[in-house]
Amino acid sequence: MHNPIATNNVPGRSPACSPIAKALIARAMEHVANDNSDIAVPKPANDQMLRAALRHFATHGLGAAREARQQAEQAFFAGDRQAYDWWLGITRTLDRRLAAEAEQLTPDFA
Secondary structure, X not given: OOOHXXXXXXXXXXXXXXXXXXXXXXXXXXXXXXXXXXXXXXXXXXXXXXXXXXXHHHHHXXXXXXXXXXXXXXXXHHOOHHHHHHHHHHHHHHOHHHHHHHHHHOOOOO
C-alpha cells in the first residue's frame, strides 16, 4: 500500500527541494531588507580587523560603531592617518553606512 505522506522520506528527495519550497524561498527573498543596499560592498575585512571590531563591540555594545567613528574623527583631527584608517575600518566592519557618512564628512588626507 502506498502512503502519500511517506513520499517525504524518499532517499534523495528533500522537502526543501520541492517546487513549492523553492517558490516560497524565492518569494521570501524578494522581501529581504538590507539596510546597506545603497552602499557598494567593500572588500571583506581582514581577520585582524574583524577580531578588533568584535572586541570593540564586546566593550562598547550597541554604541560600538559610534565610538569607533569618534575615535576615527579624533585621529583625523590629530593628523594620524594610520589610526584614522584603523578606526574607520572598525567602523566600517560594524556599520558600513556610518562609515560612509564619516568618509563624506571629512576630506581626504591626500
